[in-house]
Amino acid sequence: MSMKVSRTMILLLLIFLSAFFFRLYFAFQARNYDFDAYFTIRQVENIMQSGVPIYNDPLSYSGRTLFFLPLFHYLLAAAGSLFGTTFAFKILPNLIASTLVLITFFISRDITKNPEVSLVAALLAGFIPVFIYKTLLTVSSYSLVIPLMAFLIYCFMHVERQKFVLLFTAGILVLFLTHPISLVFVLGLLAYIAFVSIERLKHKKAENELVLFAGLFVAWLTLFVYKRPLLEYGFQVIFQNIPADMARGYFSNFSIITSIYEIGLIPFACGIYVIYRYVLRQKRRRIYLFMSLALCLLMLLWAKLVPLQVGLMLLGPILVLLTSQFLKLGMVYFSKTHFHNHKRLLFLGVILAVTFTSLLPSASLASKARDEVASEELIAGLEWLREKTPADSVVLASPDEGYALTAIAHRRNVMDENFLLVPDASQRLADVKTIFGTKYETEAVNLLNKYRVNYILLAGTPDWPAYFSDARCFAVAYRSARVAIVQSLCEVHQA
Amino acid sequence: MRLQKHSDSKVLAAAFMLGLFVLLLPAMSRLAQGHPLLYGTEAYLNARISQQALSPPANDFFVYGTRPFAVNPYHVTVAGLSKLIGIQPALVLIPALLGLGVILLFYSILKKLGLLWEERGWAVMMLILSPAFIYTFTSATAACMSVFLCVLGFRLLMSRNLLACLSAIGALALAVPFGLPHAVIAVFLLLMMLSGSIKPLPRAAAILLLLAAVMLVTGAPSNRLPVSDLLATTLSDFGSLNGFGAFSWILFIIGFFTLWRKKEMFMFEYAALLALALLYFFFGSAVNPYSMFFVSIFSGITITSMLRRRWRVQLIKNLTVMITICGLLFSTAAYLNRLMVLEPSNEAMESLKWLQDQAPGNVLSESSRGFWIEYGASMPVLQDGLSGRDFVQKDMIVMFSSRNLERTKLLMDTYSVRYIWIDSRMRAGQVWSKPDEGLLFLFRSNETFRKVYANPEVQIWEYLR
Numbered sequence: 001m002s003m004k005v006s007r008t009m010i011l012l013l014l015i016f017l018s019a020f021f022f023r024l025y026f027a028f029q030a031r032n033y034d035f036d037a038y039f040t041i042r043q044v045e046n047i048m049q050s051g052v053p054i055y056n057d058p059l060s061y062s063g064r065t066l067f068f069l070p071l072f073h074y075l076l077a078a079a080g081s082l083f084g085t086t087f088a089f090k091i092l093p094n095l096i097a098s099t100l101v102l103i104t105f106f107i108s109r110d111i112t113k114n115p116e117v118s119l120v121a122a123l124l125a126g127f128i129p130v131f132i133y134k135t136l137l138t139v140s141s142y143s144l145v146i147p148l149m150a151f152l153i154y155c156f157m158h159v160e161r162q163k164f165v166l167l168f169t170a171g172i173l174v175l176f177l178t179h180p181i182s183l184v185f186v187l188g189l190l191a192y193i194a195f196v197s198i199e200r201l202k203h204k205k206a207e208n209e210l211v212l213f214a215g216l217f218v219a220w221l222t223l224f225v226y227k228r229p230l231l232e233y234g235f236q237v238i239f240q241n242i243p244a245d246m247a248r249g250y251f252s253n254f255s256i257i258t259s260i261y262e263i264g265l266i267p268f269a270c271g272i273y274v275i276y277r278y279v280l281r282q283k284r285r286r287i288y289l290f291m292s293l294a295l296c297l298l299m300l301l302w303a304k305l306v307p308l309q310v311g312l313m314l315l316g317p318i319l320v321l322l323t324s325q326f327l328k329l330g331m332v333y334f335s336k337t338h339f340h341n342h343k344r345l346l347f348l349g350v351i352l353a354v355t356f357t358s359l360l361p362s363a364s365l366a367s368k369a370r371d372e373v374a375s376e377e378l379i380a381g382l383e384w385l386r387e388k389t390p391a392d393s394v395v396l397a398s399p400d401e402g403y404a405l406t407a408i409a410h411r412r413n414v415m416d417e418n419f420l421l422v423p424d425a426s427q428r429l430a431d432v433k434t435i436f437g438t439k440y441e442t443e444a445v446n447l448l449n450k451y452r453v454n455y456i457l458l459a460g461t462p463d464w465p466a467y468f469s470d471a472r473c474f475a476v477a478y479r480s481a482r483v484a485i486v487q488s489l490c491e492v493h494q495a
Numbered sequence: 496m497r498l499q500k501h502s503d504s505k506v507l508a509a510a511f512m513l514g515l516f517v518l519l520l521p522a523m524s525r526l527a528q529g530h531p532l533l534y535g536t537e538a539y540l541n542a543r544i545s546q547q548a549l550s551p552p553a554n555d556f557f558v559y560g561t562r563p564f565a566v567n568p569y570h571v572t573v574a575g576l577s578k579l580i581g582i583q584p585a586l587v588l589i590p591a592l593l594g595l596g597v598i599l600l601f602y603s604i605l606k607k608l609g610l611l612w613e614e615r616g617w618a619v620m621m622l623i624l625s626p627a628f629i630y631t632f633t634s635a636t637a638a639c640m641s642v643f644l645c646v647l648g649f650r651l652l653m654s655r656n657l658l659a660c661l662s663a664i665g666a667l668a669l670a671v672p673f674g675l676p677h678a679v680i681a682v683f684l685l686l687m688m689l690s691g692s693i694k695p696l697p698r699a700a701a702i703l704l705l706l707a708a709v710m711l712v713t714g715a716p717s718n719r720l721p722v723s724d725l726l727a728t729t730l731s732d733f734g735s736l737n738g739f740g741a742f743s744w745i746l747f748i749i750g751f752f753t754l755w756r757k758k759e760m761f762m763f764e765y766a767a768l769l770a771l772a773l774l775y776f777f778f779g780s781a782v783n784p785y786s787m788f789f790v791s792i793f794s795g796i797t798i799t800s801m802l803r804r805r806w807r808v809q810l811i812k813n814l815t816v817m818i819t820i821c822g823l824l825f826s827t828a829a830y831l832n833r834l835m836v837l838e839p840s841n842e843a844m845e846s847l848k849w850l851q852d853q854a855p856g857n858v859l860s861e862s863s864r865g866f867w868i869e870y871g872a873s874m875p876v877l878q879d880g881l882s883g884r885d886f887v888q889k890d891m892i893v894m895f896s897s898r899n900l901e902r903t904k905l906l907m908d909t910y911s912v913r914y915i916w917i918d919s920r921m922r923a924g925q926v927w928s929k930p931d932e933g934l935l936f937l938f939r940s941n942e943t944f945r946k947v948y949a950n951p952e953v954q955i956w957e958y959l960r
Contacts, residue, residue, distance in 0.1 A: 165808050206807045213815045216745065220822040223732050223741055227829060234733035235726045423924070 019126030023094040026366040037139035038403035047077035059406040071177035072141035093143035101126040103150040108324035121324035128316040130262035133365035188293035241419040243426040251304040264358035270326035271319030381483040385409035397457040441467035506616040518591040534837040538635035539866040548574035557869040569640040586635035593643040594632030618795025626731035627787040641673035652688040676778040699766035728780040740826030750793030842952035847871025856913020896933040
């Protein structure tokens with residue numbers, strides 16, 4: 001028994017290390033980070049210098065208040081102070097994300113009581129394509145949130161024991177202080193309680209109490225932290241004041257093909273089958289927990305209340321856990337067939353299927369994440385801005401470059417991708433598009449004056465607006481193969 | 496019995512003190528910070544009407560096109576007390592006194608309904624902390640009196656003696672002139688109590704169908720609000736002024752579902768909630784001052800159950816109770832903070848005081864400012880919060896948005912506009928989103944418009960005919 005256990009643990013460790021080194025392999029192929037990462041990087045560097053994050057930001061939108069939860073940033077700052085920024089930004093997030101492998105194994109083993117099935121589930125959890133894509137080089141708090149949610153599920157499953165109640169309590173606090181997506185987790189738990197009632201199963205007192213506590217706690221902290229945005233936007237705060245043009249990209253339609261590719265065919269198909277089976281044919285309390293979370297997420301995705309890739313990232317591990325139940329049912333069925341002596345072949349088939357449907361898409365999306373990082377030329381251009389321009393300069397760039405601009409160049413931007421409590425976000429976006437797209441110099445200069453722009457960053461743009469050639473109003477201050485920085489010299493005066 | 500009386504008096508004393516504090520805090524704080532005593536818009540309408548309530552004219556000439564000068568018992572009461580202490584203090588004191596009366600009556604009703612003393616105590620506390628209660632009894636709106644009359648009438652009807660019934664009918668009848676929502680609720684309460692032999696739910700359903708039919712036939716408006724507006728009008732944390740805190744809602748929903756198993760004991764409460772839910776679709780958040788009683792009952796019962804229940808883990812119980820109380824207090828504190836800085840600002844009222852000394856003439860401004868201008872400057876406006884003339888509204892939109900000077904001048908001559916009153920919120924997106932949009936662009940014409948007053952908040956322009 002102990003030999004079998006230790007063999008399982010060794011295989012688990014191998015899977016964990018494979019997932020971790022897979023991530024590191026792609027992460028270290030890029031010198032820089034995804035554009036979104038620079039928000040976190042700037043906050044972490046500020047914490048390392050001054051001990052506090054930046055809430056009153058003089059650079060973003062040329063001055064605004066930021067709303068975000070800082071626990072992940074503090075964690076990275078502590079790691080960065082001890083082991084350096086490469087460890088903090090590249091290694092630690094991927095290490096934490098890889099712990100999903102371990103947690104999935106233990107949850108799966110609890111449900112199925114089958115170590116081999118649990119190892120397959122752990123393997124699937126280590127290679128969820130969308131999770132790798134969104135956490136590889138983004139220095140994203142989702143690296144912590146997803147494994148933490150899985151851990152909370154594990155604690156919830158053992159709620160009868162005092163130790164796990166305390167861990168759950170501490171975990172929900174950590175989860176909320178990391179990301180407001182904890183609301184979705186609590187909604188899932190509420191859906192579970194409702195499911196138990198509908199199926200006329202006996203309620204576990206401890207579960208009801210924990211869910212009540214979690215719900216009230218998350219509600220209170222949400223109201224406390226997001227008081228101003230809630231007052232300003234009400235229910236629409238979910239959409240984060242993202243301009244309509246951009247919101248279509250964030251809150252895309254839920255597509256099955258995309259989901260299969262980004263979650264993996266096996267978790268998707270098997271997870272959906274298990275949901276179908278346990279909604280319509282069988283009752284099993286533990287499965288209802290995962291089903292409730294999965295159905296909650298599917299509904300939020302369908303209603304476009306959660307960005308598509310975030311929803312898929314949360315859904316992936318849940319479907320992997322449901323897949324372990326499918327595999328267990330499959331094993332039981334298989335043992336009754338004529339091929340029951342060929343278990344090894346079956347496992348080999350499953351591993352091959354996982355390779356083709358999860359590992360290869362993971363590699364593909366990891367490569368895509370690597371290719372989407374900020375280019376060396378852009379970084380060089382931003383460093384030039386920091387060294388050669390006045391500290392109070394305003395730089396116009398595309399919104400996705402906004403974070404990098406403030407983090408590396410330390411200059412004010414016209415806009416970035418954080419739109420919460422920005423009063424004229426849609427108008428700004430329209431103006432930025434006009435500046436880059438208009439044929440009329442006066443219109444462009446008017447808008448540049450409106451935002452007091454001193455420099456315009458052109459990165460990877462093949463066609464410059466024609467009016468940039470007017471030397472009276474524009475001077476090329478910096479040029480490389482794919483990046484140019486143009487200085488705006490003119491002002492429009494009303495007659 | 497002695498123990499219960501002792502508990503009752505303690506709870507009532509605590510409720511009275513808390514109620515007094517909560518109901519007077521907004522006014523005292525506004526005074527201390529130098530803001531105008533009254534906040535919101537309806538308070539200023541009531542102030543102006545109360546000034547003439549004891550000898551009211553037939554028509555109200557403070558709005559373009561006039562309308563009947565509508566006086567209700569609230570205005571008469573304020574007018575009477577204002578002889579001693581002035582209009583604005585009367586508009587603060589009367590709602591506060593009525594609010595304290597409602598607290599006592601509500602407690603008495605809960606006792607009659609058979610709630611335990613702990614449940615009564617918590618329900619009354621929930622009521623006092625409820626933004627709907629605070630708004631109703633601090634904003635100087637007429638709803639404070641109609642709510643008081645309905646609660647008084649209901650309590651008297653519960654006594655089931657002839658004198659009390661007749662007094663109840665009198666009280667409920669006095670609630671009718673306050674407007675259609677209050678009249679409907681008064682009639683509903685009366686019919687519910689008088690048809691006591693029928694079970695509450697079918698009784699409520701029958702009365703509601705009858706009232707709904709009457710309202711539809713007489714053309715009462717219906718709201719048909721989408722879900723996002725439902726949240727915005729019922730949740731104070733989402734911006735509603737007379738809504739409920741998120742925690743009250745959560746506790747109410749828990750209580751609603753958990754008590755459903757014992758619905759026979761709470762038939763009347765469920766029936767009343769059904770009625771209020773239907774009335775919401777006709778009258779929107781005007782129903783909230785009545786819903787607050789039932790939200791308080793269910794949430795009070797939920798808190799009592801949470802405290803009495805034997806939890807598996809004591810730590811979780813302590814944390815849950817602590818979070819609940821913190822959440823309720825935080826919600827109320829945040830709400831009170833909003834009231835303390837709510838418009839109108841000192842600068843707005845100062846500008847109107849200045850305008851009062853100028854030559855009379857019609858004032859053009861956004862319709863939500865109408866009541867302030869009518870009271871503060873004693874000048875007529877084109878539109879205020881009560882007038883619903885669509886053609887005037889359309890012309891006002893043209894006057895605000897058009898860059899055609901001749902067209903704007905023609906309309907201003909038609910409506911005899913003399914002044915244009917603009918505040919910073921109007922310039923920041925409520926009317927105009929750009930500094931040279933519409934009428935703001937036309938202000939460059941020195942022969943047509945002259946800026947006669949400016950402070951950091953407000954500009955007043957004179958139209959030179």
